[in-house]
Amino acid sequence: MASRSENKLLKEKLKRRDTKCGNLVQQLKEQKLLSSEAADLLHMNFSEETLSLINNELQASASTTSKTHRYSEAVKEFSVTVHFYSPKAYDYLRGILHLPHPSLIRQWAASMDCEPGFLKDVLNKLGQELTDNTDMRDVCVMFDAMSIKKECVYDGKTGSFAGGVNFAKYMDSKSEMATEALFFMVVGVKGRWKMPFGYFLRKAGGEMQGQLVKDAVCLLSEKGFNVIAVTCDGSYANQKIATLLGCSLDVNSLKSSFPHPDDPCKEVFFLFDACHLLKNVRNCIGDLKILKQRPTN
Structure with missing residues (x-):
């Protein structure tokens, strides 16, 4: 019985997250954490289909407490792009969504061969x-x-x-x-x-x-x-x-x-x-x- 109750609460929580995710870019733009150009770029490069992938990633991570969570390529791409255009906007998003820490993004960048x-x-x-x-x-x-x-x-x-x-x-x-x-x-x-x-x-x-x-x-x-x-x-x-x-x-x-x-x-x-x-x-x-x-x- 308790398990059903927990599942119901979890579904409601994920539903609220899904609703928020669809309006995140607009929220960032309205709060002036993201420029109009950057917001347009996010809308253009991250369609509803890609945002759905991010939602699925959030749903998969909602039931785990592991510190070694592996992020999907969609989440990585979204996170790197937002952090590049506005670190403040990214910090705001991390207060709502389960996104990688900025230090992890820097590690991803450091793993690339960027020698002259x-x-x-x-x-x-x-x-x-x-x-x-x-x-x-x-x-x-x-x-x-x-x-x-x-x-x-x-x-x-x-x-x-x-x-x-x-x-x-x-x-x-x-x-x-x-x-x-x-x-x-x-x-x-x-x-x-x-x-x-x-x-x-x-x-x-x-x-x-x-x-x-x-x-x-x-x-x-x-x-x-x-x-x-x-x-x-x-x-x-x-x-x-x-x-x-x-x-x-x-x-x-x-x-x-x-x-x-x-x-x-x-x-x-x-x-x-x-x-x-x-x-x-x-x-x-x-x-x-x-x-x-x-x-x-």
Whole structure:
């Protein structure tokens, strides 16, 4: 008799949880714990079907007190996404649902191979996604560098020092301290998605970047993607890279594409970011005040 009563109470508890779960994203948005953009992304990526998987996981864990509970992939994906966009929102959710502790999420991230280079796990995942959604096939590659603090730190996970110049398999000169991190990201042409898939630590400048661009295009092509263009800002170093790849920036013989590394009959366009070019013009006008065009014959 007691068992039936306990089962009834448990079912009522799970029913209340199910009702709450369907409105959680909306609650987070209303309480301003989650931005509208992040809420839309959660609604788009975590449909009712996926939320049902989370509910099932909650139901399975409701009757156990084990500290070694194994979370399903759906719960892991949901937890990592929410925690990434808003740790405060995630803490709020943990007060309602049975979700992994933030330290466990950090352990999952630490178990991934995120050493400098092109990330194999990311590329493999992109290849799997492409199999299910062929609209992802047409892509562009973006790359950019950001300044980092010049510092040598000890990595307890690998038992080595980090902070030196690191081009992964291409060149490893850790005796020199890196001043920039160079990132590569793939962006969908037909859909609203983007994904970083590689990074390197370098000193300012460097001609190694041209080979990295070629390899980025080839790696994506091997996974079935059609790389249409490469985009970056219009810095002097990137203009030099464009020339090394086979483009021509001479106004009299302009060529804004280069041969595909794996298929010379196919061209890949090289585009400078328009917003960055406008900023350069603005700065130039601000400094010089007057611009004059050279007379042409």
